[in-house]
Amino acid sequence: MMAPPPSPLAFIPFVSVENMMRLVHHFGIEAVLRELTDAIEADYLRWSRFEKAPRLASHSQEGVIELMPTSDGDAYAFKYVNGHPSNTAKGLQTVAAFGLLARVDTGYPLLLTEMTLLTALRTAATSAMVARRLAAADARVMAMIGNGAQAEFQAIAMKAIVGIEEVRLYDIDPAATRKAARNLEGSGIKVVACETSQDAIEGAQIITTCTADKAYATILSDNMVGSGIHINAIGGDCPGKTELHRDILDRATTFVEFEPQTRIEGEIQQMDASYPVTEFWKVLSGEVEGRTDPRQITLFDSVGFAIEDFSALRYLLGKLEGTEFFQQLDIIADPDDPRDLFGMLQRAA
Amino acid sequence: MMAPPPSPLAFIPFVSVENMMRLVHHFGIEAVLRELTDAIEADYLRWSRFEKAPRLASHSQEGVIELMPTSDGDAYAFKYVNGHPSNTAKGLQTVAAFGLLARVDTGYPLLLTEMTLLTALRTAATSAMVARRLAAADARVMAMIGNGAQAEFQAIAMKAIVGIEEVRLYDIDPAATRKAARNLEGSGIKVVACETSQDAIEGAQIITTCTADKAYATILSDNMVGSGIHINAIGGDCPGKTELHRDILDRATTFVEFEPQTRIEGEIQQMDASYPVTEFWKVLSGEVEGRTDPRQITLFDSVGFAIEDFSALRYLLGKLEGTEFFQQLDIIADPDDPRDLFGMLQRAA
Incomplete structure (x- = not known):
C-alpha cells in the first residue's frame, strides 16, 4: 500500500536565493526597498508590543553565529545569521542568513526563507x-x-x-570600489570613486561606514567629520568591532x-554606560x-535588530501571495491524528 | 542572458518529513534508536566541550516557542521547537520542530531537517x-x-x-491507549492496555510518564511508587508543567x-533550589x-537538552551519505566574488 501524500498542513513556503532574486526583480529593487522601509517603520511604531532581547550569540575564533528571535504576540520570527570576516578570503560570504516566521498561537511555521539577500535589503x-x-x-x-x-x-x-x-x-581595496561603481552604473546615482576616505567625505551630508574588520578600527577620525x-x-x-574614533561619539547625538x-x-561599546x-x-x-540643529552631528549606531527581520519576513510573506516565487517544503510532520506520529511513520513503510 | 545556475556552495541537504520516514524504515527503527543512543552517550561523555545555555523560550497563552542552540567548537546546532498542548484539539501536533547543523569555522549550514520525528526518536x-x-x-x-x-x-x-x-x-483517554496498543502490534513487545494508572504500574520496574497538560498535575502520587x-x-x-507529586521527589535520587x-x-521546579x-x-x-541500592527510587527528570539534538543532527548527517533521503536546498547566497552580492542579484535579472 502506498503511503498517502502529506497533507497541506505539512508544507510551508520556502523562498530560495534564486526565488528571492526573481521576486526582487519582479517588483523592482527600489519599490521593494521603499515598501520594506515603511514596513519596518510601522513595526518600530509598535515597539512596545514586541518581545525584545539581545541576540543569542555563539562566538568562536573565526566569527560568530547568532539567533535573533522576536515576537509581537501574533507572529514569531527568528533569523540565523553568521559573521565571519575571514570567509571572504575563502571565497565565502562574510554573512549568510536564513529566517523563519511562525504563528504564536500554534507554533507552526508560516515561512522559511534565505535571508542573506533579505538582510542586505532590510539593513539598507x-x-x-x-x-x-x-x-x-x-542631503x-x-x-x-x-x-x-x-x-x-x-x-x-x-x-x-x-x-x-x-x-x-572609498575602500582600502580599490577592487571593491571598482565593483561597486560598476554595479551602480545605470542606477541613476552619480558615482564617484575616491582614493582616500578624506576625498570620499568631501561635500557629503551623509557618511555611511560599512567595513568588516573584526578589530577596533578607526575608519573615521574626529577631524574628518564636519558639522551637520x-x-x-x-x-x-x-564585541571588539568598531569603526569610529570615540571623539566623534563625544560630539555626536x-x-x-x-x-x-x-x-x-x-560603536558605543567604547563608551561608559x-x-x-x-x-x-x-x-x-x-x-x-531627532535632529534639532542643522549643525548637529547625528549618528545612527546600527547593529541590526530582530524587529527589522520580523518586518522583512512579514513583508515577504505578503508579497508571495499570488506569485510563484516559492516552493513548498514538507517540514511539518502532520499525522491525521496528531497523537499518532508513530502510526504515520509506520504507514509510510 | 541566462543567469548562471547556483554554485554547489549554495546548497545544503534538507531532510523532509517524507525522507525522514524513508530513512528510518531503510535502516530500521530499532537500529536507528540504538545508534542514536550511542551517539548521544558519546556526546554526553564530551560534556565539558559543549557551549551550554538554557533554551531561549518565547511564552504565550497558548504555548511556547523555543530555540535550543549548542556548539562543541567544531559544529553548531540549533532546534526550533514549539509546545502547544491545545494544538491537539485543533488537529495539529503539540510539538513540531526543525533543526540545523552548521560549521563553526565558517558559519555555513551543513544540514536542515524536519525534527518532529527526529525529536521523538532522540527523546526516546x-x-x-x-x-x-x-x-x-x-527490568x-x-x-x-x-x-x-x-x-x-x-x-x-x-x-x-x-x-x-x-x-x-494507561491514558486518561482510552482512544490514545488503543492507538498505542495497535501501533505496537508486531513490535515484539507484550502490550497490556490498562484502565487505571494503578493497574499500569503493576509489576513495572520502569515507569515512564509522558502527559501533555500544561498545568501542575499529579500523574503519579507517592503511594504508587514502590522501591527499586x-x-x-x-x-x-x-514552567508550570509537572507530573509527579513532590513526595516522590523527596524519596527519589x-x-x-x-x-x-x-x-x-x-519536575524539580516544585522543589527548593x-x-x-x-x-x-x-x-x-x-x-x-548511578543506582547504588536495589531499593532506591531513581528519577530521570527529563526536559530535553540541546546536546541531544546536536547528536541527532550529526548522526543524521552521517547517515545521509550515499543515500537519496534528502533534497538540495538553495538557501545560501553564493556570489563568485563574496563581496559582490549585489552583482549576483543584478545578473539574475
Missing part, C-alpha cells in the same frame, strides 16, 4: 528609514566607506528613500535600535526630537 | 540511555502513562536498548540533563555512581 532599508528622519533635509551626497557586499544596497536605498543623488565610494553630518555606522556590530544590544555590540543614546523608535513616535 | 533514545544505567538490571516491564505521540517511540527504545519485554499502557523503581519523567518540561535548565522547566540533583553525564563519566 533600516539605514534609509533613520536617515530620512535624521539627515539634513537637503543629496553620501560618502560610502567600505564597498563590500552591503554597499550598493545602501546606495540604492538612500536614493529611493532619502533622495541621495551622488555616492562617493549624519553618520550611518553599520560596520561596528559585534547618538541613536540606536535596542539599547541593551547596542551597548554590547555597537552613562553615554547617552536615544532608541530611534522614540523619534518616530514623537517622544524625542 | 535519551530516555533509554539513562534507563540503561539507572533502572534495575533485570523487563515498563508502565507507560500518557499514550500520546511519544509513547510508541519510548516503548521501542526501551525494548531495543534496555531489554523491556512488556509495556503497560526507575521513573522516566518526560512530560513535565516547561534525581538525575537531570542540564541543571540550570531543569530547575526552570523540570537546594534540592539535590545529579547531572547524568557525571554517571557516564564515572564521577558519580
Whole structure:
C-alpha cells in the first residue's frame, strides 16, 4: 500500500536565493526597498508590543553565529545569521542568513526563507528609514566607506528613500570600489570613486561606514567629520568591532535600535554606560526630537535588530501571495491524528 | 542572458518529513534508536566541550516557542521547537520542530531537517540511555502513562536498548491507549492496555510518564511508587508543567540533563533550589555512581537538552551519505566574488 501524500498542513513556503532574486526583480529593487522601509517603520511604531532581547550569540575564533528571535504576540520570527570576516578570503560570504516566521498561537511555521539577500535589503532599508528622519533635509551626497557586499544596497536605498543623488565610494581595496561603481552604473546615482576616505567625505551630508574588520578600527577620525553630518555606522556590530574614533561619539547625538544590544555590540561599546543614546523608535513616535540643529552631528549606531527581520519576513510573506516565487517544503510532520506520529511513520513503510 | 545556475556552495541537504520516514524504515527503527543512543552517550561523555545555555523560550497563552542552540567548537546546532498542548484539539501536533547543523569555522549550514520525528526518536533514545544505567538490571516491564505521540517511540527504545519485554499502557483517554496498543502490534513487545494508572504500574520496574497538560498535575502520587523503581519523567518540561507529586521527589535520587535548565522547566521546579540533583553525564563519566541500592527510587527528570539534538543532527548527517533521503536546498547566497552580492542579484535579472 502506498503511503498517502502529506497533507497541506505539512508544507510551508520556502523562498530560495534564486526565488528571492526573481521576486526582487519582479517588483523592482527600489519599490521593494521603499515598501520594506515603511514596513519596518510601522513595526518600530509598535515597539512596545514586541518581545525584545539581545541576540543569542555563539562566538568562536573565526566569527560568530547568532539567533535573533522576536515576537509581537501574533507572529514569531527568528533569523540565523553568521559573521565571519575571514570567509571572504575563502571565497565565502562574510554573512549568510536564513529566517523563519511562525504563528504564536500554534507554533507552526508560516515561512522559511534565505535571508542573506533579505538582510542586505532590510539593513539598507533600516539605514534609509533613520536617515530620512535624521539627515539634513537637503542631503543629496553620501560618502560610502567600505564597498563590500552591503554597499550598493545602501546606495540604492538612500536614493529611493532619502533622495541621495551622488555616492562617493572609498575602500582600502580599490577592487571593491571598482565593483561597486560598476554595479551602480545605470542606477541613476552619480558615482564617484575616491582614493582616500578624506576625498570620499568631501561635500557629503551623509557618511555611511560599512567595513568588516573584526578589530577596533578607526575608519573615521574626529577631524574628518564636519558639522551637520549624519553618520550611518553599520560596520561596528559585534564585541571588539568598531569603526569610529570615540571623539566623534563625544560630539555626536547618538541613536540606536535596542539599547541593551547596542551597548554590547555597537560603536558605543567604547563608551561608559552613562553615554547617552536615544532608541530611534522614540523619534518616530514623537517622544524625542531627532535632529534639532542643522549643525548637529547625528549618528545612527546600527547593529541590526530582530524587529527589522520580523518586518522583512512579514513583508515577504505578503508579497508571495499570488506569485510563484516559492516552493513548498514538507517540514511539518502532520499525522491525521496528531497523537499518532508513530502510526504515520509506520504507514509510510 | 541566462543567469548562471547556483554554485554547489549554495546548497545544503534538507531532510523532509517524507525522507525522514524513508530513512528510518531503510535502516530500521530499532537500529536507528540504538545508534542514536550511542551517539548521544558519546556526546554526553564530551560534556565539558559543549557551549551550554538554557533554551531561549518565547511564552504565550497558548504555548511556547523555543530555540535550543549548542556548539562543541567544531559544529553548531540549533532546534526550533514549539509546545502547544491545545494544538491537539485543533488537529495539529503539540510539538513540531526543525533543526540545523552548521560549521563553526565558517558559519555555513551543513544540514536542515524536519525534527518532529527526529525529536521523538532522540527523546526516546535519551530516555533509554539513562534507563540503561539507572533502572534495575533485570527490568523487563515498563508502565507507560500518557499514550500520546511519544509513547510508541519510548516503548521501542526501551525494548531495543534496555531489554523491556512488556509495556503497560494507561491514558486518561482510552482512544490514545488503543492507538498505542495497535501501533505496537508486531513490535515484539507484550502490550497490556490498562484502565487505571494503578493497574499500569503493576509489576513495572520502569515507569515512564509522558502527559501533555500544561498545568501542575499529579500523574503519579507517592503511594504508587514502590522501591527499586526507575521513573522516566518526560512530560513535565516547561514552567508550570509537572507530573509527579513532590513526595516522590523527596524519596527519589534525581538525575537531570542540564541543571540550570531543569530547575526552570523540570519536575524539580516544585522543589527548593537546594534540592539535590545529579547531572547524568557525571554517571557516564564515572564521577558519580548511578543506582547504588536495589531499593532506591531513581528519577530521570527529563526536559530535553540541546546536546541531544546536536547528536541527532550529526548522526543524521552521517547517515545521509550515499543515500537519496534528502533534497538540495538553495538557501545560501553564493556570489563568485563574496563581496559582490549585489552583482549576483543584478545578473539574475
